[in-house]
Amino acid sequence: MSLRNEDGAALILVLLFLLVGTVLVGALFTSVRGHISTSVHEESIAKAFHNADSGVEFINSRLNQIQLNDIEENYSLKLENGEIEFNSADNWIDGEDLGLDESKIKFKITADDLDNENGDFFISKGLYRANNDREYTQEIRFAISFGSGSGMRNFNIQDREIGENDEYYRIDGQDGDIKKAINIDDWGTESFAEFSNIFLNDDFFDFDDPDNLKFDTDKFVTIDSKIENDLKDSIIYVASDLEISHSDVENSIIVINGKMEMGAQTNIINSVIIVRDYVEMSGASSAKDWENPTFSVFGKNSKSHGNREYYLRLSGVGSFDVGADSSQLPDDFRNEVSISSWEQL
Secondary structure, three states: OHHHHHHHHHHHHHHHHHHHHHHHHHHHHHHHHHHHHHHHHHHHHHHHHHHHHHHHHHHHHOHHHOOOOOOOOOOEEEEEOOEEEEEOOOOOEEOOOOOOOOOOOEEEEEEEEEEEOOEEEEEEEEEEEOOOOOEEEEEEEEEEEEOOOOOOOOEEEEOOOOOOOOOOEEEOOOEOOHHHHEEEEOOOOOOHHHHHHHHEOHHHOEOOOOOOOEOOOOOOEEEOOEEOOOEEOOEEEEOOOEEEOOEEEEOOEEEEOOOEEEOOOEEEEOOEEEEOOOEEEOOOOOOOEEEOOEEEEOOOOOEEEOOEEEOEEEOOOOEEEOOOOHHHOOOOEOOOEEEEEEEEO
16 A cells, blocks of 8 residues: 555656646746747837937938038938938938948937027937837937037127027127027137137147137138238238128138128138137128128127127128038038037837
């Protein structure tokens, strides 16, 4: 009887081990499957984020090709035959567009908050399709900034702790709203030389005497304080105030260690003007045109007009295209475009 009882106990013990083993294997399988599913999910999210980051890197590598003037919020980036542009369509860019074989890279760049004080904001949305056809998305918000991290456009007036208001500039009789192109920024410079150096290449300047610009290169041509002839493809330094009228300035750079006063028929095209004190334009002329100029005003001294002081005063009539296209400006213009304010959404 004892032997038979022991045989039955052994059978029960074997069955018990089989039951426990089945339960453990099932639990282990469930756990492994859960871990695999979680791993696939996390890997897919990571790949979607990688695609979003690829969109930011794509923009970063093409900053010199991006024209921000005609972009509106919710426009998205289109890539076709190597050319990029923003339009109102819902554009996705994938590996085929980028010339990559069998790539699952896919992203969309959308304008989000333009003319923000920290630059123009965009969202890069990365899309990844897993093997189970489930789609994962991740988003990165970033800004495209110019100059010293502020959306640099045509008129850049150094901040005098006044905020962006009308107190220090006056614009009358203009076709179009030039105020939209005026930025009052804190450039963080104490001298006009340092200020000019923000916008031009380093090899122009000697900082031994920061109160008086000196140049170690032959790039600049020094002229007298009055211009009444056309300038094209020129790099000019004016040691004092400048008066200019009845002149076309095209594809040129002018640095003025004083004020700039413009009279009738002063046409400025694809040029960079850097002024120590203030800019004043007067004289009605329908032939007075500005096409893609960039003015930067240090504002060391202002101009009195009645009870007001100003760094910029424009009067008269004319056609003023205030949308700066940096690709058309002279090569020596330092167009420091950068990605900033990066954050994952």
